[in-house]
Amino acid sequence: MTRGAGFLALWLVLMGPAMKDLPVGVVAAAAAAWTSTVLWPARGSxxxxxxxxxxxxxxxxxxxxxxxxxxxxxxxxxxxxxxxxx
Missing domain, CATH: 1.20.5 (Single alpha-helices involved in coiled-coils or other helix-helix interfaces)
Known part of the structure; x- marks a missing residue:
């Protein structure tokens, strides 16, 4: 949830807080959060x-x-x- 909120905040900073763009931003943030969770390495050293x-x-x-x-x-x-x- 925090990761998705971070991606959504990044979207809002880059695109601005226009309500017409918000649904696309929510979908993009959810996709980015899921992708970053799946692709994150098991252990990073x-x-x-x-x-x-x-x-x-x-x-x-x-x-x-x-x-x-x-x-x-x-x-x-x-x-x-x-x-x-x-």
């Missing part, structure tokens, strides 16, 4: 070596991506070509 491997692999890539975005955003002539790909 973190291992220190696993977290360390993740950080060693993730942090350099995150820093490189941040530098790349900053370089593109602050370039005098941005190497971006906005548009739609069809």
């Amino acid at each position: 973190l291992s220190f070596p696993g977290v360390l491997r993740f950080l060693v692999r993730f942090l350099p890539q995150a820093v490189a991506a941040g530098i790349d975005v900053a370089r593109r955003a602050f370039a005098l002539v941005p190497p971006l070509q906005p548009g739609f790909v069809t």
Whole structure:
């Protein structure tokens, strides 16, 4: 029940408290609560070596991506070509 209320609160924050959207929000929150209950792992544990491997692999890539975005955003002539790909 608490999980469903949390999902419904998230729905209300994202969509606003319009009464016409509330039935869809209730159904979506119920589906999300049921799905998260079914898919939740039986036991969740973190291992220190696993977290360390993740950080060693993730942090350099995150820093490189941040530098790349900053370089593109602050370039005098941005190497971006906005548009739609069809």
